[in-house]
Structure formats: C-alpha cells, structure tokens
Amino acid sequence: MLLALIQRLFALISLALLAAGGYLAWSWWRLHEILQPLPGERLDAQDWRLWTGGALIAWSLLGRLPMALLLGRRGDDQARFEHEAGVSVETADGAVLHLEADGPQDAPVLVFVHGWAMESGTWWEARRALAKRFQVVVYDLAGLGKSTQPRDGHYSLDRFADHLLTVVNRAGRRRVILVGHSIGGMTVLTFCRRYPEMLGQQVAGIVLENTTSVDPARTTILGEALHAMEPVLKPLMRLDIWLQPLVWAMNWQSYLSGATHLGMRIGGFGTRPTKAQLNQVALDATRNSPAVQAKGNLAMMAWGVADDLPAMRVPALVFIGGRDLVTVPSAGEVIAWKLPQARPHPVQDAGHMGPMELAEEYNTAIAAFADEVFSQGARSADAVQGAGAAAAASSDADAVRPRSEPRPFA
Template identity: 35%
Template sequence: MPFMPFQILGFWLRGLLAAAMLVAGPLLLKYWYDHRHVEVRTQVLAPVDDETRRLDRDVEAPVVVRREDWRFGLNRETAALLGGLALIGLSIGGGSFAYPLLLKRGRREDEPDDSLRGQMRRLRRPDGTDLYVELYGPEDGPPIVLTHGWGADAAEWCYAKRELGDAHRLILWDLPGLGRSSQPTGRDYSLEKMARDLDAVVGLAGDAPVTLLGHSIGGMIILTYCRLFPEALGTRVSGLVLAQTTYTNPVKTTSHAAFYTAVQKPLIEPLLHLTIALAPLVRAMNVLSYLNGSAHRSTHKDSFSGNETRGQLDFMARYMPKGPPAVLARGMFGMLRYDATDTLASIPVPALIVPGGRDPVLLPSASAKMAEAIPGATLLELEGAKHAGLFEYHARFADAVRRFVAATAVAPGSRR
C-alpha cells in the first residue's frame, strides 16, 4: 500500500498493539504454567475435650495441604491458557488465516502476478543511487514511464504489464531506497531529487516522447518534474496520467485534514524522526502487523472498496514489512514540503486525472482541483475505488490509459 505522512500514526498504533499482543500471550501462558498445579488447603476439625471447653480455649484446627492438577473448565487458569494461545496465534498467523479468508478467491487472471520480466537496466545517479529500471513491451510502441506509489515498487504495475505491454513500451522503475533501487548516499528523499531521477529514466526512451504515469507520490513526482523541467513538456513528454494523487502536501488533502494539519508539527513530524531513529524496531513491528492481520485490515480500509481478492489484498499488505522504515519516513518528510499549486496552470500537455471515487487517503476533490487548473486536463473518476483503485479496477484503468495514449502520443522521431 502506498504510504502518506499522516499514516505514520497507524504505523505506531498497529506496531505497539502487535508488540503488546506478542508480549501478553507468553505472559498468560506463564501464568497458566505457574498455576497448573493447584494447592488445596483444608482445615481438619479435631475433637475438643471437656477441659478445653471448661477453660474456654480456642483450638486451632490443623490444616492439610494437598496438590491437585489443574482441570480445564471455567477458571482463571483455563482463561489464561486459551487467551495466551489465541494472542500468540493471532500474532503469527492472523494475517494469513483470519482476515483474507473473508474475501473471495479471484479467477487466475484477476490475481496479481509479477512473473513477467522485461529488459533490466541499472542507472547510476550522481548522488550514488543505483536505480533499477525495467523495459517491457515492443521497442517501437508508444513509451509510458510508470512511477509507483511510496513504499511500493515497480511490481505495483504487474497488471499494466499484462494489459498494456502488448502494444506499449513500458518503462518501470523503483524509487530510490525501495525495491531493487539503492539508497542515496546523502539520504535525500525530496521530491525534487526523485524528479531528477525521473528525468534520467525518461532518457531511456530515446527520441520518442513519453507519457508519464504516476500513482500517489508518483503523481507528485511528475508534477515536480513539470516544475523543474518545463522545456521537456511537449518535446520529451507528450502527456501525463495522474492517478490517486494530489497537488500539495497530502496532509491537507486527505480525510480529516483539519486534524492531521493540526498535529503535523507536534505529532506527525516527531514520530517520523522517531521512526528513523528506531528503524529496526519499527520494521519488526511492521512485520508483526503483517503477520497478525492488522496490515491487511488497514490496507483494506484505505486502499480497497471491498471488491478485491485475497491475492490483491495480500499483495498490497506485503508492502508493510518490505519498506525500510527510515526510507519511508524520509520520503514522507519530502511530501510534507511538497506544493505544485503554481505549476498546474503552466502545464501545456494533455493530462488524464484519475481519482478514486471513495479514496480516503487523497480525496477526489484534490483531483478535481487539478483537472480545473491544468488547461488540457480530463477528469476520469474510478467510481467506488479507493487509493489502490488502479490496482483493484485494473482493467478499467488500463483501458483509460490506452485510449489516452492513443489520442496524445507522438510518433517516434517527431517532436511537437
């Protein structure tokens, strides 16, 4: 699932809950183990003679102590045993068994499959980043450069390869620090740095003008690219596809934006710093979140409309433990400083804006504003979709991209 800065709150809440479950389970089992033998104390009433009665003496009855084995039933020991086993079971298997079983198993063609492979390239950048790039599809097809969401990798485009790769030249890349791309030595995860990386990837298309397609932070990187490389628009770039993205700091264009904006400085940013400082711990908590199913629940809530398959949900939930927490946090800092509002009106190429109709992560209203501000923009809402709408409704999305590229692509060797 692509990650936004405000979702760092969920990182920590899910992680701390997962850690608490993993600790509480063994503690309950220890309580059961320590009490599996029960001591029963019984007072034995001894006969009292006449002299004792005459002197009105109190006689303490002797106590007999015997040990009995614990028995399964309505008692604290049974509750501790069952509770401990349940917490440990949920901690290590809830994601695999509990939540995904509630979803339908899709047809084979509906399940995500990243086994398709194209030509693999490595791009060495001046800051030390080694970018992984994959070229897929016919060399003479209209080129599309695909930029994935934050925390994901190029595998997010597995449906695009299957549905667009027969007639288009797809150029997919992993953002720095994610997937098979290395981390920059200077720890620069600003959107400006990623836009310059995108420019290098665009160069792999040769003379053919490309369509830039971006999801979530991918769209933000594209708009930053438009600001930094305006001369490329209409020459090296023939069109833009911006899917489930925003034009400004995403904290301001999400649901409950007023709350998140208020807590950005006092809560979100300190938690991002803490995530960087405690990255190994956060990664362990993210692994537990995936194993116990809370990552699946969060992904379902934010990214899917309820029509996803088990495979689609698990595919996106797996990004939770995969992403390096320090990398994710630094990229989130970059998004907090992002604003492309003034760039929109100066974009001279056609743009297809694709919001998810029910996206709670980046609201459709942000896409509507982009569509109004970009002169050649078209708004196409994926009705019912959330933040992973291009993944859940992949056939509809691919068809929209296909038609857009057919209408806007420039033949190889020509310039606008």
C-alpha cells in the first residue's frame, strides 16, 4: 500500500521533470526559430534553457543507471531474480498460476508467497539457500509475473488463500511450511482462518515476514492518517484501473528516470541493497499491471484477521523488521503476541524488503524453524505408529490419510 503511494508520488515528480525539460527545450527553440533575433542581437544568454532542458530529458530517460550506482551496492553477480522453468496450475476461479520448485521431490516442502506488486523471483536467495534440504516452491500471485488473473478479474485475500490451497494440495502426503512476505503473509493468515483443519496436520508451520493482520494502511509509518484517507485513495485506485495504459506509461517513464528506484530505496529497504535487488524491486513494481495492483490494494483495504489469530494453533515464526515503514514493527509484534504458538524474530536493520536485503539472516532462521517443526512432526508420527495396532490399517486410518499421492511441483 505505502510502496504503491510512494511509487506514484515519485512517478509524478519524474513526469514533472520530463515536462520541465521539454518546456525549456521548446522555449529555447521558440526564441531562436520563431522570434528571429534583431540584427546584432545575441541570444546566447538563453542557451541555459537548451542545456538544462536537455539534461532533464536525458535524466528522465537514462537516470536509472546513475541512480542504481548511487543507491545500490555491489552484490552477487550471479543473482538471478527472473523466472525459470516451471509449471502452470489452474485454480477453481480460472487463474493460471506459474509455479517453480527446487530441491528433492521427497523432501519436506516450503511454499513461499511473495509480496504485492512483486514476483516469485524475489525468492532467489531463499531458493539457493534452502533447496538443498527442502523442496522450495514459489509461485506468482494471480495477475502478477507469469500468472493470469481470475476469470472474472475479482480480487480478494480469500481467493489468494484458495490459490495457496491449490498449491499446497500438490504436495500430496508431504508436510508443508507456508512462508509469506507482506501480502504473502496476509494470504497465509487468511489460509489459516479458512482451513483450520489443516493446521498442525499437513501444514506443519507458518513463517510470516514483515506483514500485518489488519488493513495495511493502518500499519504503515503514516498509520491512522493514511487509513483516514482511504475514502480518497479508493477512487484514485479505481482510476488506475480505468486509465491503466496511461498509468503504465507513467510508471515506465519513472523507472527509466530512476525515480522508482529512489522511491523503492526509501520505502522498501532498511539498509543499502545491492544494485540487482533494488532494480528488481523497481522493475517488478513497474512491469506488473497497474490495474491488478490497484485491485489488490483495494482488496487489502477490506481485509483483517486480527480477531482470528488466537484460534490459529500452528507453530509460527514471525519476522519483524526494525526499519520497516510499510508494516511497522508493532504490526508484527501484535501477530506474535496473539498467535498461540508464535515466536517473534526481530531483525533490527530490516526494511520492508528484509527477506531480500538480509536474506542470510531470514533464511538461516527459516531453516532452523523448519528443522524443528518437521522433526517434531516426525516424532509425533513415530509415536502414533508405535502405539497403533490393527486399527492402524482400518478405515479409521484411511479417514486421516492425505487426499492424494505426491505430485512433482515442476
């Protein structure tokens, strides 16, 4: 939510700079070509219009290159945030999800759900760090990346939770930990509310990264002030849907100028990101449909699960970014306090994109949490098996048997 507003603000600033550059260049041309100078009159003093206008136009088209150098640091040259080969999974509402998987097909499963306006490529570091021990599954949320919109174009967190269920069902007998960042965490919490019978069973645990349990406008750095502006923000977001081609063009111009990079650096990161990380976040926010982003933002405004948290009885790891402006630390603290089996994991220097900028700390904690949760599940299964008798093979056992055999994710 806040990142979308920051992106729009900087896009307008970028457009204003382009317009100013165009005006200055035009005014210089007008002086020299339309208003012919008198004999002996010199107009050299007005050449600043040409140079300044040209510089502003050049910055508006090429500014992302110097901005990336100024705002980002050198990082892993092998970083690959783009899509890889995957499979297409159709949901009940007609959305086709692009899904990718790494790691052993017989290993416990970690399903990652990315943040809004982003794509599954943001999990590149997690895939590299965790796929040796777990099967890491990532997918694009409906309408983002390579995934398509629902058939009717309607968006809600309930639908995102149903899409997540479609992905989880592909794990068959294997136990799963759900990992969600930002709206991904909101999706995981909605899943827990809608499918409580799966908690502690097939869903062995959940990981919530820099997320909230209420309308995210209320848990930004602007807090209730932004929430109070929703009667104005909602019509503006609907305008994004109706004027998508114009908004998309404005977003691309902002990306080229580097204004989007500046906005994402301020709003998204708590530390200095790598150039590749910063560019990927800016690129995802630019190339994904403004109409889809607006629909998702409207859906988030109508969402909340705070009252349902005490009933979600599942082991939970809650990451709290100390420098997060989009979901302030208190948002995660409330979740960790209300979930019965939650443990908070503060990350002091993390901004909203903490899972990307401080990936090593996040992924190390996820691995330790997964080892603990999956090992507890294995011990429980062994205890049940050891105590079983003939009834273990009866229809009663069939009643709790998973619905399907394992199927490869990709």
